[in-house]
Ligand SMILES: Nc1ncnc2c1ncn2[C@@H]1O[C@H](COP(=O)(O)OP(=O)(O)OP(=O)(O)O)[C@@H](O)[C@H]1O
């Protein structure tokens with residue numbers, strides 16, 4: 013069974029100054045264990061897509077199903093790393109408490125071990141007692157990732173998770189994500205506007221058009237399981253693929269309606 | 270040494286003002302303006318053990334109890350109202366009407382309904398509830414949208430949502446409201462005791478006035494000032510602890526802005 017099925021998904025925002033169609037007629041599926049990257053131009057509706065999949069907003073057209081069940085409201089086995097990670101953390105809770113906070117159904121002891129494991133996985137063993145604002149941007153992003161992982165979702169949604177950290181941290185976090193999803197066998201749908209990142213991370217890359225977003229291509233990434241920032245990024249397969257994605261993004265016409 | 274300097278810096282103007290006051294009032298020898306030394310003598314005489322148990326402690330008790338009840342009502346109602354658009358829309362006009370009534374006007378009303386000896390507490394509660402309530406509503410409304418989404422995605426329980434997300438988000442505003450309520454409580458305590466009461470600090474103040482005891486009046490006024498200063502400092506201390514999670518710079522900026 014598919015982990016995620018998106019069929020004819022469209023959303024139109026209604027505001028005071030008229031309506032705005034952010035996404036339209038999106039079709040794709042994600043298999044269990046896959047890491048799928050969604051790449052699209054700025055403002056094309058990527059966050060809207062994630063918000064409809066996570067049940068935070070009800071799409072105006074089409075359907076989303078998780079494990080074959082239609083999504084209506086937020087599914088219980090899904091977690092999200094938000095684009096605005098610093099505002100998504102709770103500044104009044106320590107790092108450990110931030111990670112433990114959503115695990116209310118677990119016993120106290122399980123909660124503690126689960127949070128400690130997740131923090132260790134993202135390399136933050138020592139920072140548990142600190143408050144989020146005492147950490148750098150990259151470390152805060154790790155906390156948000158640890159919190160999402162500790163929740164053990166069957167589907168992890170990530171909205172431009174590495175967009176606002178420096179290049180060095182970004183590479184580290186990308187490799188961290190690859191390692192963690194190998195270890196925990198998580199299914200990930202990651203949104204980015206960075207072409208290189210989508211190819212480096214993904215098993216598949218979905219290319220979106222300009223607003224309103226539709227899927228213009230669904231590409232397999234034949235780079236294998238083990239990737240390396242230097243050798244992978246300079247390999248022919250990588251260079252070819254990123255050129256194709258770049259071509260698709262620049263030529264993708266905004267659909268005429 | 271550093272502490273000593275800071276202490277001196279903080280109190281030097283105050284001390285000089287007291288000395289100048291002493292010299293001026295001695296020179297003028299006006300019957301209504303007593304020198305601090307005379308006021309101090311009166312204070313020692315008046316804040317005697319009898320007065321302490323019969324006026325000062327009951328007065329402070331009313332103030333603190335009234336303020337605490339107002340705080341609880343204000344915070345609980347404020348958090349609920351802040352997160353419910355329908356309730357806020359429906360109750361908004363009523364609240365705006367009620368809070369526009371100058372609280373001292375309630376003294377005759379409560380004196381008539383609950384009696385002159387028992388009206389102080391209701392007056393304080395009714396007057397002090399609005400700053401906490403309105404500030405809490407404001408704080409609770411302003412929960413950051415990303416945190417709202419985070420709470421929904423992680424399926425937080427209702428208790429976690431209200432106590433773990435809404436309340437802490439609103440807390441800086443809540444404390445601003447608590448501080449306003451505290452000074453309002455002090456004012457209403459004195460007014461309600463001045464107008465009609467058989468004991469209390471306001472009652473003693475009125476008594477001193479009737480006896481043409483100027484140093485006595487000053488002594489009670491000084492006591493009110495000291496109490497106001499003391500309670501405000503304690504509340505500020507509590508606020509620092511409760512908001513210790515805030516980044517340092519924002520705390521200092523707040524302290525400056527609010528005169529703490
Ligand atoms: N709540 C809303 N009401 C009205 N319009 C909205 C709302 N949220 C987003 N939009 C509009 O929908 C479009 C898509 O927004 P969205 O945030 O999904 O894009 P995005 O691809 O995630 O952008 P970015 O790359 O900046 O993160 C934008 O034009 C935006 O202005």
Ligand SMILES: [Mg+2]
Nearest residue numbers: 058059095171
């Ligand atoms: Mg976005």
